[in-house]
Each structure stands twice: as C-alpha cells, then as structure tokens.
Amino acid sequence: MKRLLKYLKEYRVECVLGPLFKLLEASFELMVPLVVKRIIDVGIANGDRDYIIKMVLIMIALAVVGLTCSLTAQYFSAKAAVGFSAKVKNAVFSHIQTLSYNEIDTLGTSTLVTRLTSDINTLQGGVNLFLRLLLRSPFVVAGAVIMAISIDAQATLTFGVTVLLLSIVVYVIMRLTIPMYKKVQGKLDQVTSRTRSSLTGVRVTRAFGLEEKEQQEFADANAALVAIQVLSGKISALLNPVTFALINFGLMWLLWEGAVAVNVGRLTQGAVVALVNYMSQILVELIKLANLIVQVTRALASADRISSVLEIESSMKEGTKAPEWNGAPATVSFQNAALRYANGGENAVEGITLKAAAGSTIGIIGGTGSGKTSVIQMIPRFYDATEGDITVDGLDVREYTYASLREKIAVVPQKSVLFSGSIRENIRWGKADATDEEIMEALKMAQAADFVMEKEGGLDYMVAQGGKNFSGGQRQRLAIARALVRKPAILILDDSTSALDYATDAALRKAIREMPNSPTTFIVSQRTASIMHADQILVLDAGQVVGLGNHESLMKDCEVYQEIYHSQFGGENEK
C-alpha cells in the first residue's frame, strides 16, 4: 500500500477537503436532535409557535448546508479516487513495459491483466468510499456520544458501554466472516473449474462414458460450496439482530436513567428525546461502518496485489551503447551460451557455440522441448544467457541499449499475434514511418499481398482483436510482413511458417534471400524442408547440440538429423 500512497499525494488537497466537508455535514446532522430538544423544551412548553417555526427553519437551513457540504465532499472524493486510480494504472502499465520475459513468465499475463483492470477498479471504489465514509462514521459515533454527554454527563456510562459492546460485536463478527468469504470464493473457484473442465472435455467424458462420474464430482464440489456458504451466512446473519438488540437495550437503560434524572429535575423531557435520537444515530452509523470495513478490506487486498507488481524489478540491466547502424546485415556469434529459465530447474539449452556470417541463413531443428526457441530468444535479449556470451556485430548484446539492439532485429514469433487496427497499422509495428510502398513491398515478400488486396479497403481493412478475421496462415504471413518491413539486420523466424504450405514457404524463403541487404536469418523449424538449404544447421536434442553443419554433412554424421529427415521423407529413403 505504501508504494501506492505516493500516487495519492498529488490529490493531497482533495483528500483533506473531501473528508473535511463530510465531517462538516455530519456536524450539522448532529445538531438536529438539539434543535428538536429546543422545540420540545421551549417551543412546546411555552406554546410559542413562532419559536417553533424559527427552529424548523434552522433545521431546513441545516439540511441545505448539509447538502452543499455533502456534494462538495462527494466531488473531492471522486476526483481524488479517480485521479489516483488513473495514476496507478499508468504507473503499473509503464512498469510492465520494463519487465523482462522472465518476470512476465513468472507472473503470467492473465494475472497482469486482472490486476490492471478489476483490482484497480476495486481499489478506486475503496478509496472513494474511504474518503467519504470512513472518517464520517466514527466521527458521527463520537460526536453523538459527545453531544449526549453535553446534555447529560451521567449518560456517559450508558453510551460508553453500549458503543463499546457494539464495537466488540461488530469486530468479532467481521473477524469470523472475512476469512470465511475467502473460503467461499475458493470453493466457488473449484465449482467454476469443474464446470469449465466438463465442457471442454465433453467429448472425452462421453467417449469413456463418464457422464455420471463427472456429475458426481460436480455435485461434491457444489455441496462443499453450499456447506460453507450456509455456515458463513449463519454467522454474518448475526450482525443485524445482535446490534439491533444491543442498541435497544442501551435505549431502555437510557430511558430508565432519563426517567430518574427527570424525576429529580436534572433533565427535561426534550433532553431525553434528544438522547434517544443520538442512540439511534449511533446504530445507523455502526452498521454502515461494518459494511464499509468489508469493502475496504477488499480494496486493501487489491492494493497489495497491485503493489506487488510494482515491486518486481526487471532482472535485466539495460546496456548503454547505441552504435550507428547503416542497414547492413549483422554477424551473430554465440560462445558456449546456455539458458536457464527463472522458473525451470535445468538448463533449457546449453553449449551453443555458433558464428553466423552477415547475410547467412542458420537453420535450427530438433524435437519439441529441445530448446530451439531458447536459442533465438537470447539474440534480442528476451532472455539473458545464463552462461556464455552472445555478440551482434562484435558487441555483446548486454552492452546495447534495448532500442538499438532490437531495432536491428525482427522476430516472427511462433504464435502470430496481430493487434486490433488496420492492416497498415499492424505492419507499421515493424517500422513506425513505413510508406504504403514499403508496406506493399513487405506484403509481397511475405506472400501476403494477394489476400490483403482482396480485402475491402486493402491496407485499411480492420484486423479484429487477436486477428480473428484472418486464417492461421494469413496471420502468419502478416506477422512475417510486419517483420520484413523493418529491413532488419537479423531476421528470426521462430517456427513461423508452420501453417504455410510447402510452396508458399519456399517462395517466402526465396524472397528473403533476394532482398537487397538480405538479413542474417535464423529459421527455427520442425520441417527439414524449411531448413535444409541453410548455410548452417544447428541440430538440438533435449537442450544439447548434437549436430552443426550443412545438410549434406549432417546427413552423413548426425544420427538425430537423419532420424528427423527420415521420419518426414520416409518414402524415398527407407532404411
């Protein structure tokens, strides 16, 4: 929470004025029973109608002033709460931009999205409520007690004991129910998870004839949920009756004490009515306070989750060098590089030593989980090598600034992600100031020009969120065009042509080779056909290098490569 408070500082003035006006309003409200007392003791006792009218006018004036104060308070609180949450959101969003892949993996992007959306909303509501009510309720309670004491000092005991007992009751019930709510939430999550799993697995459950077992398991989870709900319901249902009973017993005590006091002439009838009124006000406020505490607890939990994001520091340090780059392809070299992920035990890949000449093509092949992607992720510093070095144009990648390093590199990731916006906007991710000619050129190279031109509006055609309005192969080609428009020094294709047929794949590779200043290209693939013409092929198996060379030499002396080749081209080369 502390980390977040600094964002509230800018709204210091609003944070003071909001509660202040709220307190003013409460003070006016506290004066009403006093006015009523006057009406009874002076106006009615003397039969003075003018006096009564005067007092009623005062009450209306109090109501008007109260309304004004209250509206002012609402405005300042809303301004502070909304402004605060906007600031926090910007800060968290910016902070996420600085995290490295390792941190993003550990947190998971879905968590980050929830924290940025629902958690911050909860927090905003909590702050707003806090500013408006949290000071007000205790103030009214304290004020009512003080006013009561000012009417009759001997009422202190009655009020003190009642308020104390009420506070204890409210506290105990809250202590019991808040953890229970968490349990309810946990059980509900289980029911949700069962439901989703039954739906996604409906074919399998039916294939194995397990419908009844599924139902039974759901019924169990459901029953566990209801059991805890009913239990927590029974306890939280205590809150209202118990407070109601306590306050009324207090009231009865007060009436008796009042009767005694009036009998000896220490109090007037009107004073007793006023005391009774204050007691009722306390009841109303305490119940409000209890509800408020629930909400504020929730907001605090959200605040914790948000600040934990802000606390995470990137595990990578940015370099300082930004050498000039004239658009020429780059040399890349790995010296005994290894990568171990933050949340995975063993090295994902190790012992990579490789020199890629400027403009050459490197193929990387191996089974699933053999570490192909890990190798190429170290070049743009998505992950830092945990051992060894990687240099680009002779300079260690850790010495570049992020921007100057990544400017040279274009990556086409395994999962082709597009963003909502026009095709043009999507391609411009690769090069912010690309002209339409440059974009068309990239689309042609990526074999995407045909289907883009068929779309209504061509480059202006809107891509839906997640690129849903394109087929998998089309998305891949657009992602490739987005990379090519950069005219990078290093091009990385991470298994990114899997949805393309062989002919398109081949045409694409030919286009890249024929680019002016053709980039140093890394092709990760499961298909031998995609990489067999590369200058060098790196063969990986379970994170180890088991072969490095061109197609012909590997076919001679790399057993793993031969196996992969035969599994795909079995027909011609039966062993």
Add this chain to the structure above:
Amino acid sequence: MKSNRKIIRKILHYLKAYWFYMLASVFFAALSALLALYLPVLTGNAVDLVLEKGKVDFDGIKTILMQMGILVAVTAAAQWIMNACNNHITYCTVRDIRQSAMKQIERLPLSYLDQHPTGETVSRIIADVDTFADGLLLGFTQFFTGILTIGGTLILMLAIHKWVALVVILLTPLSLFVAAFIAKNTSSLFRKQSETRGQQTTIIEEMVGNQKIVQAFSYEDDAEQIFAENNEALRKISLKAIFFSSMTNPCTRFVNNTVYAGVALFGAWAVIKRTLTVGQLAAFLSYANQFTKPFNEISGVVTELQNAITCAGRVFELIEADPQAAEKEAAAVLSDAKGAVEISHVDFAYTEEQHLIEDLSVSVKPGERVAIVGPTGCGKTTLINLLMRFYDVKSGSIAVDGTDIRDYTRHSLRTSYGMVLQETWLKPGTIRENITLGKPDATEEEIIRAAKLAHSHSFIKQLPKGYDTVIGEDGGVLSQGQKQLICITRIMLSLPPMLILDEATSSIDTRTEMKIQDAFARMMKGRTSFIVAHRLSTIKEADTILVMKDGNIIEQGNHDTLLAQGGFYAKLYRSQYEF
C-alpha cells in the same frame, strides 16, 4: 413482462422444495418488521410518562421497559431465524439449479455445446447463477420486510395522528423523484464510462497479453502513449459518472431531512393543540427518519430482482435446451465389438445451408486400419463425430457389427472406441486419475506397463509426485506433447476394441512419435482403427486410405494403388517433397 412471469414460475418451481423455510422466512420477517415498528411507540409512551420533576411514573416505565425487553429479544431472534432461512433457501436453490444445469450439460447434444463458446456457458452456470442468488437473497431479506415496514409505518402514523402522517406521505415521494431523476441522468454517463472502460480492457488485453511482442518491436513507448490517452479519457468520464451518481444519497437525505423538519413543525403544533403527546412526537420523528429508507432499498431491490430474473432466464435457457435424442427403448449393448463398420449413403450437415457430407459409403472389415487424409475442412473430424455418435446422421446409416449404431446404447457404442484427439483434454486431478479414466480398476503394474508403451512413464516419474502429481485445469506444467502422451496412455491401458486417432501424435516430436508407432502398430493389430494424420509415414501403412475432399471420398485404396492412380493423393504426397 410475460416471459418474466414464466421465469418467475420456474424459479418458484425450484423454491417449492424449500416451502417450509419460505413459510418460516415470511412469518419471521413479518414478526420482526412489525415488532420493530412497535418499539418507537413504546419508547414514545415511556417518554410521556417522564413529564417533569416529580412527575415520573416509575411503575409505568418499568412495565413498558419490560415489554420492550421482550419485544427486542423476540425481534432479534426472529431476524436471525429469517436471515438463516433466507440463506438456506437461496444457497440450496442455487445448488439445485447448478446441479440441473450440469446434468443438462451431460445430456445436451454436442451440436449445442459446439455452437456455444465454453466461456459463455460457464458464465451462465457460475456468474449468472451468482447474480441470481444475490438478487434472490436481497429480495427475500429486503423486499418483503421493506413493504411490511412501509405499510406498518403508514398505519401506525395514521393511527397516531392523521394530519402529521399526511405530511410524511405527501413529502416522501419527493425523494423517489429525486433518485429517479439522478439515475436517469447518470445512466448515459455510466454507459459512456463502460464503453471507455471496454476500450481500455481491450488495450490492456492486447498490449499486456502480448507483452513479449510489444517488447520485441520496441513498441513500449507507443503502447504507453496509447494507454495514457485512453486512461485520461476514462478518468474524465469516470469522475463525472461517479460524482453524479453519488449525488443520490445526499439528495434523498436532504428530502428526508425536509420531511423531518415538516414533521417537527406540524407535530409541535399538534402537541400545542393537545392532539399529540411529546412521546408520540418522538415516535413520529423516528418514523420519519426511517420511512424513506425502505423506499430507497426497495427501488434498489427492484433493479436487483430484474437483473436476477434476466440471469435466471439465461440459465433456464441452458437447462431447457433440447437434449439429445433419447435412447431407443430396446437399445442393445455393444460388447466385444468385432469391428465391422458399414457406412452407407450418409448425408450430414451442421447447418441447413452447408452440406458437409453427401452420400458417403465405406465398408470397413474387422481389424482394418483406415487412414483418412485430405485438406482442412474436408470432413475428417465430422466423420469421427458421426462414428462416435456425437452427431446423428441426417440420412443413411452407420452400422457396427451389422447393427445400426442408433440401436445401441450411446454408452456401449462409445466405450467400444478408444479415442485420442488432437486437442488433448486432461481433467483436474492426478495423473493416475487421468490415465485410468477408461479403466478405473487398473492395477499399478497395468498403469506402468501402459505408460511405458506410450513413452510417458519416464517423464511422469520425474514429476514431483510421480503418478500422483495433481495437474490443473489446463494441464499446468505439462507440455502439449506430454499431454498427448498421457491421452495415448489412457488408450493403451483401456484397450477398447476399436480405435479413433485424430492427429493423435501431432504435438509429439517426430522421433518420439516413431518410437510410439511400434506400440500403436501392436495395439492396432486386430482392432479396427480410424486414423486422421498428416504424416505420410503413419498413413502409408494403412489398409485403406480414404482421400476426402469437400465431404466426399474422392479416392479410396492403399498407398501403392493410390500412387499408381496419380490422382489427388499422389499430388498431395509429392507436394511434401517440392520446394
């Protein structure tokens, strides 16, 4: 409105089981509301016995205080019982509704489930039912007591003093008008706010969800810029919306205070005229203080209830969707299937407009291995849906061992097939539970033997708790390939008489796949198998290859005869070697 009434009738149907609790709830609600209302009268009476110095009727006060004590105790108890009843009714009803929704899911035809996104159905069963529960609970606790309180207060006020009561009755609707006026004006602001918030969520989901791409393209600054602009817009509209909506409370409170002042004025005059006592005035004032509260609550409850009914409607839509065709009465049980599958003149379409399979006929002898190949969308998966009777044929028939599959029980037909799909599904639970889905009574040796055959034993052993490792909804730590291996292990364990393998090894790397092929080959011996695959090595060894295109079988034969034909298959085969 009419459909609302229907929904309410259905809700009542579910509530019927808890009629006793409902009765108790209503009774105790009425009791507590009326008793609570009577308290101010007693307090007022007590105040009237406390006139001035020396004029205090202590005996009278004692009696009144005793009455009050009993009243308070009874009211509190009644409140608690009412709340407990309401909780019980609500949570149990919700449980029943969820249970029947779940039962329905098991009975729904796959066409329904395929057409409705999982997220949507889950949200009906979870979120909608929750909203319904909230509304129901609020309705029970506040609606009824609210109305009783309003009615009771009115009667008591009128009984004490007609004219002063009239002041309250005339002034109170003002607060309703004020509340309605503000609500009407803020709703458009809220709509704008939720639009802007929706845009923000999209930005967040895209940029943060794809944070790796954002960084790969050094797009961080642009992303921040886009976000900051939207965030500022949201801040402005939120401030307006929140401020205007938060005017409701102060404004109704203002009206309330005015009513209070009005009661004080006319009440005091009445006291002077001796038509009202001071104690009665005190009672009046406390009524005036409370009177608007139930009004505000009820208007809140009405919105909640409407919301609840809408949500309940969505759940009932699911519960009442047409279930799959009932089993035939004399449905036979298919056991120890030999595996003769006869598909004759089958027509099938998911939608009226688009015919997927037309006049399809294939005859498969027991123990034959059938490979199905063809471009995406050619109907391969549809054929499997029909074989498993996930969907029923539109016309024509499919027979197993000479009997139409619609004459078997679904259960016996489906368990005769062993199915491995491209999309792996693991249920939340231990690995062991997942492997033994088809054979719950398997021994440890059997499990391990099957796992070794499927090449999953070695990685399962390396997991923290081996076969007892609990995996989450999405398979958690397991890779796609490992999940597929577990699905294969299931089949290796249960060994059903027929097999369906739909791209069963697509996520497994080619080398492991080659090793599993042996095990597969042994398993397929003597078992009729349908295999959808894109790897030629798998297809080549099939007894029959069905080449499908646009829902029709365009070529049929084995690898050599099809190559010799030089048709679509031959073309497809050669394209894998071209550049």
